[in-house]
Amino acid sequence: MRTFKQELELAKAEPRLRIHSFHRYFGKLIPAIPRTAVRLYASSSKDVVLDPFCGSGTTLVEAKALGRDCIGFDINPLAVLVSRVKTSFHDDEMLNFQLGKLMYEALRDNGKDAMAEAPFCVNRDHWYRDEVIRDLVVMKRNIEKAVDEPYREFFRACLSATNRDVSNSDPKHVFPGYSKRLRKMDANGKRVVDVFQTFEQKAKSRIRAAYEYAHYCPNSSDVRVEESDARSLPTDFEQVALVVMNPPYISSIRYLESMKLEMYWLGMLESTEHQSEMDKRGVGTERYGIQEYRYYHRTGLPNVDELTDRLFSQGEKKMALTVARYFEDMERVFAEMARVIRPKGHLVIKISNSNVRKISVPTADLFAGSLTARHGFNLLEQFDDPFVQSRSLLTKRNTYSGRMDSDFMLVLQKT
Ligand SMILES: C[S@@+](CC[C@H](N)C(=O)[O-])C[C@H]1O[C@@H](n2cnc3c(N)ncnc32)[C@H](O)[C@@H]1O
Incomplete structure (x- = not known):
């Protein structure tokens, strides 16, 4: 049997469905990732696929294309609109x-x-x-x-x-x-x-x-898309066979900033206060006030605290809090994944390591460590997957976040 990595390379050569290009969205997954994951880990027509950070719906489009029921959540109403539209209209x-x-x-x-x-x-x-x-x-x-x-x-x-x-x-x-x-x-x-x-x-x-x-598409699948926070999902579903996700990166991607014009016109950002409140809600936000980052924030996650301790002592107090909160938030997401994924179900994550003020944050390793040590998953594969299309991500994006050279894939299975 071929590995996920080998199957992914084959899938990358397949034609892309045009519906994926319906609307620009920042940080889209390449469709070959969910396609490969669904083929390998949601092979029965009864299997349900979930993406708790669904963005523009790449996972949902691919799951539906393969006849699977799927569920997508995102905190951003534009993501919900785009995902719904891509997976709903036929006539x-x-x-x-x-x-x-x-x-x-x-x-x-x-x-x-x-x-x-x-x-x-x-x-x-x-x-x-x-x-x-x-x-x-x-x-x-x-x-x-x-x-x-x-x-x-x-x-x-x-x-x-x-x-x-x-x-x-x-x-x-x-x-x-x-x-x-x-x-x-x-x-x-x-x-x-x-x-x-x-x-x-x-x-x-x-x-x-x-x-x-x-x-x-075979016309048999149900698609559910809702605005929800991946850190506390609705409780009316479980027994998910497969989760595919690319969560936000630490501090580096300002989703609202990149899509604010579209969101203004959809009436999704109603005032400056509303915009900054929305910006604070996302995982990976760097919108913290000085009152919040003045004192060192310990997460209790030893590898994370080691990093944030170094950042804090270098005077990078805001960044120390940004990194700490990011991993705390992702702990909550992982707990939710452990709750909804059925035994022997799979979790496929695309994530990038970051360089934060010359300190390298090995996000992929930290995720793998946490999911295996604390959330009941086994790591099946971990490999780096060099950027293909997102050339914009190769540049320095702001003074804090550094260059990201490569994405990492993690493939895990619930025990
Ligand atoms: C990298 S994007 C996902 C892109 C998506 N896979 C696609 O192909 O379009 C990450 C998404 O996470 C969403 N997000 C950030 N914080 C969230 C949270 N707490 N709960 C749910 N979604 C969140 C952002 O709005 C963004 O759409």
């Missing part, structure tokens, strides 16, 4: 009909009062031209007016997928930024932005992707 004729109604109404809308209806968005005029704001509002309000209720989510997600391309934020960049490239194009009048046309093209290609996906 391309109906979607095309709804799109026709929507475009008809949007083109007849004269844009009156549109500026007043624009959602909360910090520095809105920096990010969008006036006519773009007006047209985005027109599309948004006509989705609510012209589209029948069950299809609105699909078109909300399409409008969200259009957002970056019509903004002043360079779609090539992970974090929003009005790049030199775009500024130069704008100065030379070389950038034509047409919200209606961009939206319609995006919607049509996504309807085709949904149609292809529907034909690819």
